[in-house]
Amino acid sequence: MNAPQKTIMNANLFSRLFDGLDDPSRLAIETSDGQRISYGELMARAGQMANVLVSSGVRPGDRVAAQTEKSVPGLVLYLATVRAGAVYLPLNTAYTLNELEYFIADAEPSLVVCDPSKAEGIGAIAAKVGAGVETLDADGQGSLTQAAAVAKPEFETVARAGDDLAAILYTSGTTGRSKGAMLTHDNLASNSLALVDYWRFTDQDVLIHALPIYHTHGLFVASNVTLFARAAMIFLPKFDPDLIIRLMARATVLMGVPTFYTRLLQSPALTRESTRHMRLFVSGSAPLLADTHREWADRTGHAVLERYGMTETNMNTSNPYDGERVPGAVGHALPGVSVRVTDPDTGKTLGPETIGMIEVKGPNVFKGYWRMPEKTKVEFREDGFFITGDLGKIDANGYVHILGRGKDLVISGGFNVYPKEIESEIDAMPGVIESAVIGVPHADFGEGVTAVVVCGRDAGVDEASVLKALDGRLAKFKMPKRVIVVEELPRNAMGKVQKNILRDTYAKLYAK
Numbered sequence: 275m276n277a278p279q280k281t282i283m284n285a286n287l288f289s290r291l292f293d294g295l296d297d298p299s300r301l302a303i304e305t306s307d308g309q310r311i312s313y314g315e316l317m318a319r320a321g322q323m324a325n326v327l328v329s330s331g332v333r334p335g336d337r338v339a340a341q342t343e344k345s346v347p348g349l350v351l352y353l354a355t356v357r358a359g360a361v362y363l364p365l366n367t368a369y370t371l372n373e374l375e376y377f378i379a380d381a382e383p384s385l386v387v388c389d390p391s392k393a394e395g396i397g398a399i400a401a402k403v404g405a406g407v408e409t410l411d412a413d414g415q416g417s418l419t420q421a422a423a424v425a426k427p428e429f430e431t432v433a434r435a436g437d438d439l440a441a442i443l444y445t446s447g448t449t450g451r452s453k454g455a456m457l458t459h460d461n462l463a464s465n466s467l468a469l470v471d472y473w474r475f476t477d478q479d480v481l482i483h484a485l486p487i488y489h490t491h492g493l494f495v496a497s498n499v500t501l502f503a504r505a506a507m508i509f510l511p512k513f514d515p516d517l518i519i520r521l522m523a524r525a526t527v528l529m530g531v532p533t534f535y536t537r538l539l540q541s542p543a544l545t546r547e548s549t550r551h552m553r554l555f556v557s558g559s560a561p562l563l564a565d566t567h568r569e570w571a572d573r574t575g576h577a578v579l580e581r582y583g584m585t586e587t588n589m590n591t592s593n594p595y596d597g598e599r600v601p602g603a604v605g606h607a608l609p610g611v612s613v614r615v616t617d618p619d620t621g622k623t624l625g626p627e628t629i630g631m632i633e634v635k636g637p638n639v640f641k642g643y644w645r646m647p648e649k650t651k652v653e654f655r656e657d658g659f660f661i662t663g664d665l666g667k668i669d670a671n672g673y674v675h676i677l678g679r680g681k682d683l684v685i686s687g688g689f690n691v692y693p694k695e696i697e698s699e700i701d702a703m704p705g706v707i708e709s710a711v712i713g714v715p716h717a718d719f720g721e722g723v724t725a726v727v728v729c730g731r732d733a734g735v736d737e738a739s740v741l742k743a744l745d746g747r748l749a750k751f752k753m754p755k756r757v758i759v760v761e762e763l764p765r766n767a768m769g770k771v772q773k774n775i776l777r778d779t780y781a782k783l784y785a786k
């Protein structure tokens with residue numbers, strides 16, 4: 275008797291994105307310099323580049339590392355890598371050679387793609403792990419695109435199981451070494467499909483894509499969601515508020531980090547009229563101030579939809595499309611995703627309105643940290659929940675609220691102080707734009723609660739006025755010991771306030 279034929283389902287993300295393409299002439303990408311790329315052409319370009327990867331020795335399962343400026347060929351490289359069954363490893367363009375050395379040694383890619391100006395330095399690092407080097411510049415020119423231009427567009431997408439790796443994204447790692455989050459084809463496909471549905475994406479949508487593509491937000495949320503929906507994206511090399519406001523006249527969705535929204539609000543051109551054609555504004559990657567949410571709604575008539583995710587888990591929660599989008603909250607768990615709040619010490623699940631550790635489980639959650647089985651083990655509970663490191667609570671209406679990273683918790687005189695609570699009080703003061711509360715070493719209290727505050731020009735806000743405003747509103751142990759007024763808070767490219775930098779800057783504030 276013949277053995278039963280084993281059918282191999284191809285779960286490759288590329289197949290899921292492009293198989294069954296019914297209208298290859300449909301627009302996929304438009305660039306600010308007037309290029310228009312259809313779905314059929316995007317697929318052909320990915321085929322050409324996949325052929326180049328294979329002829330450079332990239333095999334299924336190999337890592338392809340890329341440190342390139344944002345460009346359409348950069349996005350094609352991601353699609354081609356996945357199509358060839360390899361693992362895409364994007365690297366923040368800000369990383370120095372010294373930092374790249376760690377990533378390349380850790381990931382051992384078989385190919386590294388970089389800007390021509392860095393080819394020599396990266397070449398020396400890549401050689402140590404036997405990796406080849408190809409170049410790609412900000413205009414999409416380089417050895418990689420030269421080779422792709424003459425390669426054939428036909429390419430048989432390499433079959434992959436859902437559990438195989440599609441990408442490794444290194445976490446930003448503000449403490450210790452950054453870790454490579456291993457994301458599978460199923461992780462990426464399931465999350466994008468959930469978002470297409472939840473955010474009502476259709477082939478009529480036009481997304482303004484102004485995020486970097488080395489991070490989960492711009493690479494997966496923005497690009498995969500658009501492609502799954504057969505929508506179009508206007509692909510911008512960087513954030514340009516004036517251009518974005520002009521594009522809103524013919525776009526439907528903007529995905530941004532909170533700084534996009536605060537900077538767009540600075541333009542008088544942002545009005546109800548200029549946003550009339552838009553149907554959705556999404557914010558994530560860092561907390562959107564409740565004030566920004568309200569100001570945006572007043573000015574445009576649109577409620578920004580805030581969602582919460584991370585490199586390791588893709589997107590976990592989102593405010594509803596139809597229901598109330600609550601300022602300062604990140605919404606409900608996405609369909610298929612479970613979110614709970616636990617006691618950080620015992621792991622016991624906590625009830626509504628109680629602050630604890632946010633844990634998530636679902637098809638969106640990554641497979642583990644690359645070559646760090648021990649680290650992976652301690653970040654998961656036995657029942658499969660991932661311990662996010664974010665502190666938060668679920669309110670009585672089921673909305674999740676993030677109160678900050680666990681490592682940003684301040685412990686003063688033995689009491690837990692949640693920075694967000696104090697920041698919200700300070701931010702509500704007239705004249706204050708934003709604030710960051712940190713713990714700074716203090717001989718008597720262990721850590722001294724310290725507020726770093728940004729205020730409007732001539733707002734007359736100083737240490738004494740902040741302390742006076744907080745007096746009686748906060749328990750004594752939560753009161754800042756010092757308030758420092760600064761011009762701006764340090765942020766990374768994703769708009770996250772870098773509290774580690776603030777802690778270093780003020781490390782000696784209470785030194786005797």
Ligand code: AMP
Binds near residue numbers: 558561581604768
């Ligand atoms: P990353 O891995 O760089 O995407 O960073 C993930 C972290 O960003 C999360 O663990 C949260 O601390 C933070 N984050 C993402 N989205 C939000 C949000 N909407 N509100 C507050 N924090 C957020």
